Amino acid sequence: MSAGSAVRLPTAAPGYEEGAAWVDGACVPSGEAKVSIVDTGFSRSDVTYDVVAVWGGAFFRLDDHLERFERSCAGLRMTLAHSREELAGILAELVRVAGLREAYVEVICTRGVSRGGVRDPRTFENRFFAYAVPYVWLLPVAEADTGMDAVVTRTVRRIPSESVDPTIKNFHWGDLTRGLYEAYDRGARYPILLDADGRVTEGAGYNVFALVDGRLLTPATGTLEGITRRVVLELAEQEGIPAAPADLPEAELRRGTELFATSTAGGVMPITSLDGEPVGDGRVGPLTRRLRERYWAAHEDPRHTTPVDYAGA
């Protein structure tokens, strides 16, 4: 694991210092990427998205992310204007134009704009956006071994699946933002939200894992089925650690001898304090450390990487 390179490759185009975006079928500097305020992707948050990382010049698990994105669009009954191959081509172009060896790459599909005052969303033309910017760390690199200071929120519950399906990646972050504010108010930064039954769901952009009695648990329901979460479950199995999605009541979380969060934006991130108390001895636990190392090592596995063709199409 390293911080990744912030240096731009010589393929970077002038004007694309902050990143590159795909809007209306063309590549533009990311700062110019905008959506109409009457696109219901904004005005009703009728939108889905996905995020894939580029690390060491290659996409990691690109097919997994694009497959989930296609599934999210289908789940919302949206139609993507691009095939998977076209999507992969667009994303590679954005990364190349932005000159990034390590990148945070987001794809977005909005419902679109009502035409002629017609309210029926089935009649809207769905719209595709994408952008590539320097890799994002939810936990700053300098704090990788300090870890996350997490709180279990008391003032807000996760939006239930009966209202918004969390397996369709979405921008309904009102509850997560409330959680973020609660965390800050309590002197921490990383909220963990429960469902109405007091079970752990997820945090503001990350899945949660707990090592309890030698078993690695992560919430089975009420949460995004993260790709990093999936990778960690695979790696744990390879390590011989029993690991599975399960019900994770708050009390079990508190019994965890190691806790960590997972996200494409940061990988495996140790949670070293919970509600102001140290987790275990307050340091990064051995399993967390091993999984983090294996997670980054997996980025060199050609079975799961898609090199960016920086020479251009």
Next chain:
Amino acid sequence: MSAGSAVRLPTAAPGYEEGAAWVDGACVPSGEAKVSIVDTGFSRSDVTYDVVAVWGGAFFRLDDHLERFERSCAGLRMTLAHSREELAGILAELVRVAGLREAYVEVICTRGVSRGGVRDPRTFENRFFAYAVPYVWLLPVAEADTGMDAVVTRTVRRIPSESVDPTIKNFHWGDLTRGLYEAYDRGARYPILLDADGRVTEGAGYNVFALVDGRLLTPATGTLEGITRRVVLELAEQEGIPAAPADLPEAELRRGTELFATSTAGGVMPITSLDGEPVGDGRVGPLTRRLRERYWAAHEDPRHTTPVDYAGA
């Protein structure tokens, strides 16, 4: 009640045929009004808004709407860059430039854009947008006496207040959009969502009222405290009809001899069928009709109207 005038006043500026918007402190044609795709108002739906109508050349209940908007911003801990007087001035300018005698006027405040990768939303500069477009009818004018075909949704529940506060007007419409799709799938157009306890909450942009045993009921919790809802409660009281926010279980809704919806985008809108069955005799009921007439008559009451100065500032 009339359809309102679609004719533009001579004050309309060229290029503003579709409406006028306020973006980055300047007036632009509404079609050009866009928000950055990295503004968390889009990417986390961290945003609030309000809608006020202009009817017969005057804002209706402008102070009520702006007061609620200010309260919504405060509830999300956002800071508005404009005083109430400045907001009123901006909105009047948009209506004048768009040349509208009847208008749908929306104000929006987004959390804004992260600067330098800082995730703490408290550090973002909140952003204000507004636009004025021709008045919007949730129920087409031609169907005012046909009424709404509503369904009580079976596949989705309203997002609970413990997750997202519905009294802070928000774009978390994922559940409402699911409800819209269910309604269309069932051959109707207007969903009514229940909460987890089976109580009526609201629809996709409207409050719901039921006349039950001579009492006019509207959900007390789990719903936006609509301004039109408030006006209707006042008018009913003036009519000598007992009316109050209350628990409204689904079974009570079904006992309603008259049902209607309320919204700034359409006023008082009769619901004449529910799950394919006629409400009462399937025609607009006498109380609904009377309240609708009084609602539109109230738009001529100088106590609640703010004339637009079309001559300009």
